[in-house]
Amino acid sequence: MSFDVAAIREQFPILKREIDGNPLVYLDNAATTQKPQCVIDALVDYYTTCNSNVHRGAHRLADEATRRFEAARDIVKDFIHAPKREEVIWTTGTTEGINIIANGLSQLLSTGDEVIATGMEHHANLVTWQQACKASGATLKTVPVTDDGELDQTAYEALLNERTKFVAFPHVSNALGTVNPVKAMTAKAKEFGAWVLIDGAQGAAHCKVDVQDIGCDFYVFSGHKIYAPMGIGVLWGQASLLENWPVWRTGGEMIATVTLQNATWNVLPYRFEAGTPNVGDAIALGEAIRWFSALDHHAVVAHEKALLDYATELAENFDGLTIIGNAKHKIGVLSFVMDQGHPADIGFLLDRQGIAIRTGDHCAQPLMTRFGVPGTARASFSLYNTLEEVDILFAALKKVRSMLA
Template identity: 55%
Template sequence: MNLEQVRADFPILEQEVNGKPLVYLDNAASAQKPQAVMDAMTQYFRETHSNVHRGAHSLGDRATALFEGARETVRSQINAASANEIIWTRGTTEGINLVANGFYRSLKQGDEILVSRMEHHANIVPWQMLAEATGASLKVIEVTPEGELDQQSFRDQLSERTKVFAITAVSNVLGTINPTREMVAAAKEAGAYTLVDGAQAIPHLGADVQALDCDFYVFSGHKLFGPTGIGVLYGREDLLNEWPVYQTGGEMIHRVSFEGTSFQNSPYRFEAGTPAIAEAIGLATAMRYLDDLGHDGLHEAEAALDRRVDEWVADFPGLTRYGQAQNKVPVLSFWLEGLHPSDLGTLLDQQGIAIRTGHHCCMPLMEHFGIAGTARASFAFYNTVEEVDTFFQGLQRIQRLFTGK
């Protein structure tokens, strides 16, 4: 992979912030977009814009072809069996809520929902509300001191009472890559429905939903170098055609009368109203862009960044790292002695370095480590080893200025 050429595909990286070259290390929150994505969306608005599916004119036909072509691209990229298994959502959060909504009529007291302590709030709160409404219980898989899922805790919590198992494939705080396939298989053997939150995994690892064999898989476009406001829910077609609808309105109906309404099959039964057409095109373009670069090269680039981070952390006084899993993506969550994370983020920004601070929508995980939040630097394939050095040198300058070390 020609890194210089790749970085040229991302115009935003060329700017200065506070008089310094931008070092963008907030990719776990939202990754930057290549020019190809912006061009595809602009071209749609300039040449093709129309509503989809029922326009009796050429623009409508072309817009529909692009929109449904984007769905087919996603199907191919995640190896779904059918494009009918690809539902457009506003993002991972909406996808999880859509699935959780389907259990309100079926769960009952005595049933259990199993999640983990490292989940994003979006994969906790919908299940929490479902449990409160149905009388089901929410069970939690604990985390080891190294930041990995405690597999004994998983085995202890999983039982024939487990009706839903919802797990993140990669932690947005720790970077931990979970043994998702093995855990999904165990949960399915116990008779549970399975949902995988792939928001943090798919930008680094891709996805193969048939190999994973989960019932549902969710992810967002903006973390995958695509636009905001678009995401994907994958679900097995046989399940989706029986799943309760999430929203009602136009497009998703089969027939409406005052005597009653019937709904279309998947995916349209879950896509009420005018969809995010340009955003779907942008997301598909982002996935093709990554495929064209070659996933092996992307993995090698990220592994080199992770090794450089490890070298710095191993000999950095006063830096406490959270998450030391054997298998992880390049994410560093940390505390620097004597400095609050929010202050650290502001001081790094003055040097043109963008990181994220706070609880990262993972308060239960922060409670596990006995902290309120962390500073987090998250890396993507377009970052350079020199940017890793710039980041740590920036930390050193701040440390000397405020602690004298």
């Protein structure tokens, strides 16, 4: 199986940049991915040829914009294997999608009900449920994380009971790279009739997403982590639930009728898309998914696995470096601490050598507390990264170690 990473890299103009005279080595893909030229072109083309509001105009530009906008929704539907296009809701990103569901959940739960999240959540998939439980009187419970950085499945099953109404967990941990058994976890929750939401922010660009096969009720992800612009994302939900789920924002587009004293809501997907939508970025997300889906998925997975395996081997043989998160099933995330230096110092010194990583708690403070660290340095890989860049990273870490010793 071959994967032409050089040809892929040629499609990403930003990868030609230099930082302080060094070639850019971009290893912060779990925070956001870079954009191929075709995605940039799709965004520019919308604004230069058919910039207009959608669904409302009676002119050519509005018609063209609407067709492109809705075509992108169809692309997303096929990408996640959703049963109906109407179940694909445009959002600003994963966080907004989760908040839409959490707002409704706070109105549907009551005292005595239970919600389950996990100890590896991004704050967006934890604080939201905290607030929903506080508003409704429900109880929030969390699945513990093992020493290897996996969800404790025995503990998870013990938490499930007839009071469990809602379960949320990440497809992939943003901080550790752990890939969770989402299909099996969903099936367990369904034995008790609970609704299931999966945070797919890190999963969509690395794992095959089939919401029907998984069996979940809601799946959310952000465009900017799958080669699309920031400010656009997707909430997918079962139509039978979304049709009756409490609306979050009100305004134009999401209404059916309005009087001076009352209003009724529009059909899906528009009941959750109040106001002027982010048309250009939705079109660009459609192009990003079209581009990504045309690649050999198995070759991409194999390439990213080779990057992680090589980086892990080097890390395990690097004096003074400890990997945080050693799950059996991971995507390309290497989260680590070093005996010498705070993660912020490591990130600063790597940046001076042209290497971009993420440092800090990764919006996962409870998970950092679980491992007894204030934060980690995180190198996260994408399909355009190379084995040579892994070598550059560890050569730079040797310099960091000597500077901080």
